Amino acid sequence: MSTGKQLTALLLLTTALTIPGAAFAQDTGVGTGAEGVPAEADPATDAVQAQQVEGIEDTPEEEQFEEPEISVPGGAIVVTGRRRQDVTRASSQVVSVLDSASIARTGEGDIAGALTRVTGLSTVGNGLVYVRGLGDRYSLALLNGLPLPSPQPLSRVVPLDIFPTSIIASSLVQKTYSANFPGEFGGGVINLTTRAVPDESFVKISAGISGDSETTFGTGYSYYGSSYDWFGFDDGRRTTRPALQNYLDSGLALSDPNVDQKAILLELGDPNLILLQSTDTLPVNWSAGITAGTSFDVFSDGRFGIIATASLSNKWRNRFITRQTAVNADLDLDTDFRQFTTDQRILANAMLGFGLEVGEHRFRVVNLFIRDSLKRASLAEGTDFQNDDTDQVQNTGWYERQLFDTQFTGEMEFGDLSLDLRAGYAQTQREAPYEWEFTYTRTNNANDPLGNIFLNTLDPQRGGAVVALSDLTEDLYYGGIDLSYQLANWLGVTVGGAYTDTQRLSSRREFDIRASSGYPDIFGAFRPDALLGDSLIELGYDPDAQDAAGIGPFTYNIFDTTGSDPAFEAGLEIIAGYVQARLEPTPGVSLDLGVRYEDARQQVVPLGLDGTPSGSGNSTLLENDYFLPGATLTWEVTDSFQLRFNASKTIARPQFRELIFQTYFDPETNRQFNGNPSLIDSELTNYEARAEYYWGSGSKASLAGFYKDIENPIEVFSSFSDNDQISGFANAPSAKLYGAEFELQWNKDLYSLGDWWESKRLVAIANYTYTQSDLQVGADDIARVFPFADQPATNFFRDGVPLTGQSDHLVNLQLGIEDLDKVSQATFLLSYASERVTSRGTAALPDIVEDPGLRLDFVVRQGFELAGADMELKFEARNITGRDHFEFQTNGTNRIEINSYDVGRSFAVSLSAEF
Secondary structure: OOHHHHHHHHHHHHHHHHOHHHHOOOOOOOOEOOOOOEHHHOHHHOHHHHOOOOOOOOOOOOOOOOOOOOOOHHHOOEOOOOOOOOHHHHEOOOEEEEOHHHHHHHOOOEHHHHHOOOOOEEEEOOOEEEEOOEOHHHEEEEEOOEEOOOOOOOOOOOOHHHOEHHHEEEEEEEOOOOOOOOOEOOOEEEEEEEOOOOOOOEEEEEEEEEEEOOOOOOOEEEOOOOOOHHHOOOOOOOOOOHHHHHHHHHOOOOOOOOOOHHHHHHHHOOHHHHOOEEEOOOOOEEEEEEEEEEEEEEOOOEEEEEEEEEEEEEEEEEEEEEEEEEOOOOOOEEEEEEEEEEEEEEEEEEEEEEEEEEOOEEEEEEEEEEEEEEEEEEEEEEEEOOOOEEEEEEEEEEEEEEEEEEEEEEEEEEOOEEEEEEEEEEEEEEEEEEEEEEEEEEOOOOOOOOOOOOEOOOOOOOOEEEEEEEEEEEEEEEEEEEEEEEEEOOEEEEEEEEEEEEEEEEEEEEEEEEEOOOOOHHHHHOOHHHHOOHHHHHHHOOHHHHHHHOOOOOOEEEEEOOOOOOEEEEEEEEEEEEEEEEEEEEOOEEEEEEEEEEEEEEEEEEEOOOOOEOOOOOOEEEEEEEEEEEEEEEEEOOOOEEEEEEEEEEEEOOOHHHHOOOOEEEOOOOEEEOOOOOOOOEEEEEEEEEEEEEEOOOEEEEEEEEEEEEEOOEEEEEEEEOOEEEEEEEEOOEEEEEEEEEEEEEEEEOHHHOHHHOOEEEEEEEEEEEEEEEEEOOOOOEEOOOOOOOEEHHHOOOOOOOOOOOOOEEEEEEEEEEEOOOOEEEEEEEEEEOOEEEEEEOOOOOOEEEOOEEEEEEEEEEEEEEOOEEEEEEEEEEOOOOOOEOEEEEOOOOEEEOOEEOOOOEEEEEEEEEO
16 A cells, blocks of 8 residues: 555544544435434445445445544554554454444443443443453443543442443444553453534434333332432432531541530431332333534634533332342351332433544543432341341432543644643542431240330341441543654554543441330331431430330430441552554554553552541552553455454452442442452453454454463452341452354345335344353462451362353344334344352352343334434333343252342333434
């Protein structure tokens, strides 16, 4: 390829990566595509591809594809000298790309759901994406090439289900490491690119309703909360009241005589936050959104664009959960509970973006706000077989997750020299004010005159009332610069540097409210709002009134169970630099190789009641530096067949939450977690070989094998206390992971069937991932788990068992028909994941296993024109097979359910109009 053609291709590609509308603008046509993009420019209805189907026109030597919007560090995702615009094929690395059309075809409302259709990817729990069976700690999530902090304390990576698909232009998944990405790249990187400058002015309004067979129009639980709960915000009712706030600010212990416990108790017993109510008919879920954009000419050769979007959704979910625990390895029951939980999830988001192109220079500013609120109400009843008591446990909670992110990217071209600047600030917050738990106990004892009544005597022997207040704030500052130069038509070099500074402050205060021994048992029959009502509290602090009533004497006490370590500061500072070269030593052969240097300091400091370092032994300081090489060789054997080979070294650092020795309740997995300050970094060595075959109309097939050697992988283990599952973290000695992937996409034109079929084509997309992993645990290996002394690793891990989160088999199948002239699609989507371990068992108990199983979805999209507006109607049927959630322990003979519940079938209808 000549230098002139090469430079032309590079400049065109750079334009596409930053603001693709400027490079691929087309005339307006009928039908709706991605926001602000004419129907003919939507890859799902690409008129160019319609002319390339079999029998109409031979496929050109260099097939043209609609380039998705992608923004990555260094901008180096395409090999030197290639003119193809299909990123999957032309990239110097192993990548999968979901463009706006691919995302739309899945019909998913959030990006986490859409990503499950990518080979080797699966989601676990609340939007955490696993790559090739590796946990989210081995994944890296970026937004427009910049890192994001997580509003979820348990996760290093931001849960991707908080990103609605309406604000995402593309999602790139890269599974082979390259030096332009951060070194925490165990399984892969997921780079989300937000929408940029539209081709033309537009306004798009959408609304939808949905429901499921387990929830909608059925009975559920809730509590009043506040008048703004439906909007995802609190009206101030959950704000810490003066007496409690004064105590928290004082730095005093609760036992200090200057602390007014009575005033605190009178504030805590708000009936609007603790009175559980039954709702006879839960409403349908709903969502609404608006997106608008415009662009206009500036300067002599520039264009400026604005795009904004906002949406709000409200969803309800019922879960009838079976929760059991075992007393021994034979899985004889210790406890057996049934828990009915109703979650109301409110997701609000807004984005405002500005784009400017002047000549060959591209600039973008993105401001993103996401607020994810969960209102939880549950009631559980079960038997404790150690004493044959029956317990009734009520929980109410409110969980706010909020993300604000502002970013700047500048990509400038000066002939053979390009300069890439990136800077950003992001803040995440998570607040869980007033997580309440009330326990009522029925002794079932014939000698107890009240043995057949559920009582809460505010005594651990028979009931209890516990409230927790959690608050987390994390700030992330990022800056990066990348300088690329095309030294020759066969050689391009990029050097870059990045600085990341992340600071987290996490606090959790838990208060156990108890009554003294003189507390009348019959008071324990009161419901929670009366149990902690003003009248009883006043009575407890009034001995004269107790004498007059002939009861007592009794009083109340509050115990701060988190007083020893109420808060933690955590920080991670990374200074990085890299050099990367892209070579094409001979036509058809390209080599991308580089090395990244990272110097990191990660620290966790426990704070005392006064907010200063407590000097506690559960602190962490990790100071490490690494050289992380990576190389990928691509050999284009023929015009349609190519081979890839990759080798690299990467790392995985412990998450803040895994290091902090502080209890945290996860409402999604229904369990508690506690950190381990003794964790250390994991180091990975990665290898991959891949064969790829491409043919007309975007059809392709690939087969790959991969192998990973992991030193000191971090694993989850679980122990049980009564009916509570408490999970912790520890470094296993080492592990190996290996497997194979197969992917096929086949597009078949159906014009030969005539009439209605003339503009239709069949789209078949299938992928399969086979993965195996083995923990390597020797008799002399040790495990460090705070606060215990070093002990044999075999106490926590068994040699030869798979890594947590790893499924042996992952299958995705999409089969559908779509129209090439307008938006009209009907797609069946099938997914299957085999069993995977979610947590290691301890004390000789089996591992906890999840069985995701088979799931079938159906999505229909139909575009039409009404009153001059482009409309789109979408129908979704999810989990048609009615697959339920199973999480259990089994020893091969007996099985107990840890967190199993019915999921139900769900249906959704939405309508959008674009003007």
